[in-house]
Structure formats: C-alpha cells, structure tokens
Amino acid sequence: MKRKVPYLKLFFFTVPRRRGIAARLAVLSLVLAAIAAAWCLADLTSQVLLPPQPILALDHYAINRSLKSYLDNISVLIEPSSTVCSDNKRVDVLVLVTSSPKRFAQRQAIRDTWGKYVPAYFVLGLDGPAVEDLTADNYLEAKAYGDMIIFQFLDHYQNLTLKSALMMQWTAARCPSHLDELMLFKTDDDVLVNPWVLRRVVQQNSGKDLIGYRKVNSYLHRDAYNKWYVPRWLHRHDFVPEYLSGTGYLIKGSRLEEILQAAFEVPIINLEDVYFTYIVSKIKLNLTLTHDRRLSPYKPWLPLDCIYWGLASTHSLTPNEILGAWPSIERLGKRYEHGFDNCLYFVNNIWTELYLY
Template sequence: MKLMKWELMLGALLSTAFGGLLLLFLSQLLASWTDLSSPFTRTSSKKFEWQAQTPPALVPRVLQSYSFLLNHPDKCEDPRGPPFLLMLVMTRPQEVGVRQVIRQTWGNETLVSGVIIRRLFVLGLPPPLFAQELQDLLEEEDREHGDLLQVGFLDTYHNLTFKVLTALEWMAQSCPTAQYVLKVDSDVFLNPNYLVQQVLWPNGPTQLDFITGHIYRGANPVRKQNQKWYMSPELYSHNQYPDYCGGPGYVMSGSLALRILAVAKSIKPIHLEDVFVGLCLQQLGVKPTPSPPNTFLMFWRKYDHCTFHRLVLVHHFQHQELLQIWPDFILSHSACPTG
C-alpha cells in the first residue's frame, strides 16, 4: 500500500537523524520568532531552492505575486456550481498518515449529501534536513490524491498567520464564489453534517458578514515569555484582544473571507492567527456570530456517539482515536434521541 510505503520511508528518514533534525528545526523555528522581515522564498519552475525563510510583513504586492509549489487551481470547478463549503485544513508536511485518516473520515468530500464540499490540505515547506526527500513524498501523495496546497515558506507555528492568509489568497484566485470557508486544524474531530445543517443552513440565504466558532471575548495578551501564546508589547501594545474565533476551527462566509484578505494587507501581522483574524474583523466592523452553544470545543472530550452528533468540533483529537471512533459515529446516528 502506497500510504504504508510513505510512512515507512518517512519514518526511516526522520529516525536516522532525529537529533540533527530536531536541533535544526528548532533553530529555524527560533529564527521565525525573531525575524518577521526576511523575504519570501522565491521559486522557479526549473529548480526549487531549499532555503525556507519567514515571510515579511504583509503588503499587497507580496500576496498578489505569490505562487504555490503544489496547487490545484481547478479544484472548485464543478458543473453543478460553486462549493457550498471549502475546507482549508492546516497540516504539516510530515503528517502523511494524519491526512489519510482525515480523507477517510470527516474530510470526505461526499459525506454530506445535497451540498458540494471541497477540501484542501494547506502545508508549507518541510524541515530543512532531508527536505528534498520529504518533498518527493509530498509530490507522490499529491499525484495520488490531488488535494495538497503547498506554500513556499517553512511550516512553523509562528508562520501560521501567513499560511492561513496565503490559503485565503488561493481561495480569492481559484474559488472566489465558495459560499462558506472553513479554516480547521488537523488535530480535531469534525462533524461536517452538523456544521452544514445546523450552523450554515444550506436551504437558507447566504450570510454575508458571517463568521462563527468558539468566540473569545475580552481575552488578554499573554505577557510571560515562556508561554506558547506569548505576545510582546512591541508587537501588540493593547491590553485586550478584540473578539475572535478560536484557531482550531472557524467557518466564515466566502464574501467575508475575501474582505478579511483585503484588509489584512493594511494590518501589522502577528503570529497568533486567530487573534489576527479578530483584528481584521475589528477593522471591518464585523462581530463573530454565536454558534449553537457548546458546539465548538477547544478542549478534548471523551467520545460519546450521541453527544458528538450534536457537536461541530472537538480539539486535541488524535488521528488514531479518530480512526477508532469513526465507524461507530457514522452508524450510531439513528440510535440517538432527537432534540
């Protein structure tokens, strides 16, 4: 099986030089924390130079001229019409097995009847050590599945804002008439049927200035430097963030996604992607719309089939667990009480 071959090859590559990979990856990560002004990696159709760098502050010419290393500009073309929902799944290059599990579970484009769903996995460059070998595996995976959207900078946590914005740039170029856009992480359980039927209402009018998820209101910046979500006063000086939807998963109307992309070019970028989107919403004068209560969970919850049928998303859900519970989730719906 091709997936098994990829995973074996990937495991061998990583395990032979794990220490060196870790050190080099951490050094690149630290560089991305401190340098938000280095140039985009430039690519050529003849040769790709493996010099992953952090993108600069966002300016219109950067986003407009940006090209993708793996791309599917015809992904949204369908004789039935534009997608009702475009899924942009944030994933790391080495997560071959995770992507395959998502394809088999909540990322299945045919899971919800009566609507058109399109899914793309968004990823950056692999860590520099064995980068060419990993890229070869990605290209083979993409030839088989046709669903990888690769951007040309190092795939790190602190580059997530740029990763999301370049994915929205792809949407603006290749899928501008999608009714709704879902930004979602790869470590979640997702219930697309509940999302479509109970949150987006496919038989109702499209909600133009619409974004929902788990809404954070009145959140304060973390000022302790040893914390994951540390925000320096130099980068963001205010004592409170605007309202924003939690990064593990939020959904917005396609028209609002385009407006966010446009206004993002005039806002100083910060590495907390969900907060940055909140800053864009503040600039636009748009408030997040509350979802049905307790349906976007930002924490792990033990699986219960009837409870999960009334949820949109559960964070910190590993792909092994997802694969185990999915058959029961699919088959158990009729056994759950309604209401």
C-alpha cells in the same frame, strides 16, 4: 517535655561581653552572607534547570509586517488540477485544513473519515524556505490524493497567519463563481469534523460573516515559553475583548477578498485567529463575530456517541482518536440522512459543555 533551645540567640548572647558589639556584627555578617550565597545558588540552579529557550521564529516580523509583501513573494508549488469549485454544482462549504509536511498520519485519518463527506484540502508549506525542501514523500502524497496545496514558505507555527491568508487568497482565486454561496471552513488537522452538523451550522447561520467559537476577555501571553507567545513589540495591547478560536471558524465567501484587502493595511501578528477575526474583521471592518458552541476548541472527556454528535468540530484529537470516534458519527449521520436523529433528545436536553475539556 524537652525544652527547645534557640541556638542562634544562644550563640549571639554567649559571645563574651568583652568582645562587645563588633563580635556580634561579625557573626551577623556571616549569617547574612550565608543567606545571600544560598539565594544566589538557588537562582543559578533554577536557571540551569529551565528548558532551553524555544525557537520563536519571529525575527522576520521585526523586519517586515506587511502581509501583502509576504503573499506577493509566496508561490504555490502543488495544487489539485481540479477542485469541487471546478464543477457547476453548488458548493455550500469548503474545508481547508492547516497541516505541515510531516503530519502524514493526521491527513490520512481525515481522508479515511470525515474527508469523504465534505470537500477538504490540506494546506502546508515546506520544511525549509527553498523549493528543494519539498520532500519526495509530500510530492508523491499530493500526486496520489490530489487534495494538497503546498506553498513555498517555511512551515512553522509562527507563520500560521501567512498560511491562513494563503487559504483565503487561494479560495477567492479558485472559486470566484461560488463565493456568494460558499462558506470557507478553516480548521486544523487534529480536528474531527461532523459533516452533517457542520452543514446544519452553515444553514442555521446563513448570511453571517464569521462563525466560530467566540473567546471573550482574553489576555495575550507574554511568556516566551508559551506556545501562544506574542511579544509586546508585535502587539502592544494585552487584552483581547473577543475573537474566534482558530481551531475552526467559518468565513462567508463574499467576505474573503474584503478581509484580505483590509489585512493588507494592518500590521501582521503571529496569532492568526486574533489577527483575522478580531483585529482585521472586528476592529478594521466592524464585522460581527457569531458564536456557535458546536465549533468547539475542546473535546469530550466522556466519549459518548451523542456528545460527539452535538459538535460540528472537535479539537485536539490524535489520528487514532479520530479513527476510533468516526464509525459512530458516520452511523448516526447516515441515519440522520434518512430522517432519524437518535441524539435529538440528548443534544437538546442533556448536552452541556461540562462534557468537554
């Protein structure tokens, strides 16, 4: 068996003794210098390999955190000439969908599927801050479908709080006679909505102020590379006891103006769901956040019809996934209208959130 030689020890102790401690210290210094150089090189390499710093678009919040002053300076450029609220018919649920200028495919997928069964309008800003940033394609799309509400502000993920506030303000202004009966469903354009189950959620939670998928005991992200980054100067508390996921939550119509007025007294942050459902609604107004797992921020990893049917909303779907899942939901929905619930046993006895991711 070959014997291992401790080369470093051998080197140290084979230095002639007449050179003494000085020689050994010199060698040790060289070794430490080499280790330090390697450490610095590794650190430099890791910095070079990091992706570029993301565009945070948060500078304006350092100057102004008054929601009211933002809303007072944002005008609506395009909106439907008439809405479901223009009629005298009862409106139980109104869906406003956050979108952005270039997401044509997402909007069209919704129009071709669940948007045919529930009043839905798309809310978006511009690719820039000026009116000239309204693209011809968006203008023609809005005129063709009559379901787009376009505001004059920069459409950016960090401005989602402004967009959500504009949704509430627009609904309160355009549906004043329906607010006592109406529930506003705020959702995203990558969400598949089941209109039949959504209405069931509304009926079963009648009188509740805010309904959604409640997240509990969450920590804010302090990493600037994270999509949900919140700098400490925007919100100093690291911990959020509860809030409703922004992928889709319901607000009682009669509470919209109250929530907005309260928000005018609370400094804005960039996470709209934490801001409106927790900081404003829960902390400022002491409203109850009602959890309903059917308003899910997840999607099935096993795409079975009855798993989809167990949800009122499903998040993070591509346009093709929405189009692919819809025919089964529509078929089940039409049977449900005639008194048949093919998935009743599955949903009541087998369905579990383990099917989601």
